[in-house]
Amino acid sequence: MTLAGSRDDRSLAIRIGALAGTLLVVALGLAMLVGGIALLRLGGTFYYALAGVLLLFAGWLRHRRDPRGRMIYAAFLFLTLLWSAWETRGNPWGLLPRLPVPLLLGLLFLPQRVSRLLSRRPIRSGAAAAIAIGCTLLALVLWPETRAPGGPTVAGGRATAADAGWAHFGGSLAGTRFSPADAITPANVADLKIAWTWRVGTVNEIGKGGLQATPIRVGDALYLCTGVNDIVALDAETGRQLWRHDANVDLTGVKSAGCRGVAYYKVPGMTGDCSERIITNTVDARLLAVDRRSGRRCADFGRNGEVSLLKGMGVRIPGYYYPTSAPTIARGRIIVGGWVTDNQYWGEPSGVIRAFDARTGRFLWAFDVGRPDDHGEPAEGQTYTLSTPNSWGPMSADETLGLVYAPLGNPTPDYYGRQRRPFDEKYGTSVVAIDLETGASRWVFQTVHHDLWDYDTPAQPTLIDIDIAGRPRKALLQPTKRGEIFLLDRETGKPIAPVKERPVPQHGIVDGERLSPTQPFSAIASLAGPPLSEAAMWGLTPLDQLWCRIKFREARYDGIFTPPGLTPSITYPGYLGGTNWGGLTVDARTGRLIVNMSHVPNYTQLIARREADAMGVEPVRPGGKGSFAVMAQMGTPYAVTNHPFLSPLGVPCNQPPFGRIASIDIRTGKIMWAETLGTTRDAGPWGIASHVPLPTGMPNTGGPTSTAGGLTFVGATQDRAIRAFESATGRQLWTARLPAGGQATPMTYISPRSGRQFVVISAGGNKLLGSKLGDTVVAFALPEQ
Secondary structure, three states: OHHHHHHHHHHHHHHHHHHHHHHHHHHHHHHHHHHHHHHHHOOOOOHHHHHHHHHHHHHHHHHOOOOHHHHHHHHHHHHHHHHHHHHHOOOHHHHOOOOHHHHHHHHHHOOHHHHHHHHHOHHHHHHHHHHHHHHHHHHHHOOOOOEOOOOOOOOOOOOOOOOOOEOOOOOOOOOOOEEOOOOOOOOOHHHOEEEEEEEOOOOOOOOOOOOOOOOEEEOOEEEEEOOOOOEEEEEOOOOOEEEEEOOOOOOOOOOOOOOOOOEEEEOOOOOOOOOEEEEEEOOOOEEEEEEOOOOOEOOOOEEOOEEEOOOOOOOOOOOOEEOOOOOEEEOOEEEEOOEEOOOOEOOOOOOOEEEEEOOOOOEEEEEOOOOOOOOOOOOOOOOOOOOOOOOOOOOEEEOOOOEEEEEOOOOOOOOOOOOOOHHHHHHOOEEEEEEOOOOOEEEEEEOOOOOOOOOOOOOOOEEEEEEEOOEEEEEEEEEOOOOOEEEEEOOOOOEOOOEEEEEOOOOOOOOOOOOOOEEEEEOOOOOOOOOOOHHHEOOOOHHHHHHHHHHHHHOEOOOOOOOOOOOOEEEOOEOOEOOOOOOEEEEOOOOEEEEEEEOOOEEEEEEEHHHHHHOOOOOOOOOOOOOOOOEOOEOOOEEEEEEEOEOOOOOEOEOOOOEEEEEEEOOOOOEEEEEEOOOOOOOOHHHOOOOOOOOOOOOEOOOEEEEOOOEEEEOOEOOOEEEEEEOOOOOEEEEEEOOOOOOOOOEEEEOOOOOOEEEEEEEOOEOOOOEOOOOEEEEEEOOOO
């Protein structure tokens, strides 16, 4: 009785399993047929419709136990292999969504004898499958990137604590993010270990969230800000907290609290309290000055150590204006721009850039593009010009030339521009040189004309003195979200590397809009990535890849600068970049820059005002119904939706890599090496960590830092890691896990106490990237001798 019952149970289980397998094949075939027909109607590939027919036929024959089902499935596999090889040209990333599922389902169609053999030896069968999958993953890991055979290595003398400090957000006022520290080298970097950690105590979850600060080092202490602008001093050797100043910020209306750094100023001829001060700007729009040694407010700065930044700004809704980047201090002037809530209404707060006395906090001048000859404050009841291009990224300065260099965004709203004025068109999405003494514009170079794509110039301009074609040049490097890098003369703003105006798409716009017929392209190698195509749509399975292909065909895409309209369009690179606020690092000795970038498209669509009103779309406000899912753009005829182009599983629809890091020779403009940056270890379907470190490269924010030791350190990626690359070759030599996403730029210094070199990064994560949020500053160093 028992034996017969066991056989019956086993027979039932086999029948249920067979039925489930058949239903799986039929379901996949039906989905591919329906989706394939939709794709064919849009002008897409025939493959999915034909594959769907074959799968349905194979599934039906399998249900009838007809052996011809194996032949039909074999025909499906043969079609899939030929089509995959033709479309991907053998690229392993392209094969990943196309082959594994069909091959696994093929196990259902194996001859009965083989199926029985596999079921009798499950361990061996599993081992064989594991080996096959492992070989596939190994091929992906070893897939070659663009890599030079080697590069110039410049030996440096032993750096000291005095010359290997980090007194500015970008390492120096020039924003090179380069350190002469050379104790850590390619030969010993693998020995780096955590030296100390410090925790804020609370995790910042407002808006994008995350601790993004790059500390500065002055003397024997580090100084940084939290996401809500508390100023903190840490012992540079041990990480012990020396003091903490509570900024007591008002977060009303703040949608994305953050602070990327603080600034240091030593008052000439002054001794005692506040002769050296740490200055920061806050998310409730104030400047704060505290004593470097004690953290107490500087009573001689503004009122009780603070200055309001709201005067004349025209802030009608709380939280619509505040700085997030570290202030720039040059020639005793604090220069600040500010972040403005994008795409809510025409007439948002001004993008004015202002200077204040670093000793007293007194207003000195304003750079307001709508009042080019008036550098004073507005009269009582008046405002600076509203909705002008703003500077939310870090600035740099050349005190010898007397210039501060500011990256400018486009005038909000971003995606419709008929209401823009001549000065908006001149300064939008550009880099501008401003006279430190007067606030007057010396020159402006525009990186996008009539920007309708949110291609703000976000990164700090990087200043470098370099010989080009045998001629010494005072140069400026400006990376962009577009993936273009412009090399300019920083005295005149004229291009050093040639810039050509090329025709761009001119159709698809809405009534009343206009387009620039051309856009500027640099002779320096572009980092935008290859143009998108239906064949380059990606996914984790054939079905989400099919979904991405349908959405791609439903949208307009004519390459970069495809204009937004009432039908969907694809913006690539997307608003993440290219390069974002992290900027680049450059070594003047070798003439090479290193920069990280993202490759994720955006899906954009304008919505007519009448339809937006019916949907209840309105600007975001404290306690209001507005949201960033549909952005109001009030005062224009259109609202807008704009979001990353992701599959239903939450992965980018374009083929990897999603993030890279590359080195470019400034003199020739050629890429010397390029590598993927980041893995899927902390990413996966619907944001669930896969724990499988496929080197797809990952979207990233935060920048790189390089050293005289021949290394480049970078966090930035969605996975929780900091990495070290050999600057000359691009070889990844070291990686370490972080407690949260490292969406910040690392810094390095030599400790005055021990002479050890430390590498420090803030691990605060980022909601936009989906990386884990945290509150930890982590320092790495070689073991003590």
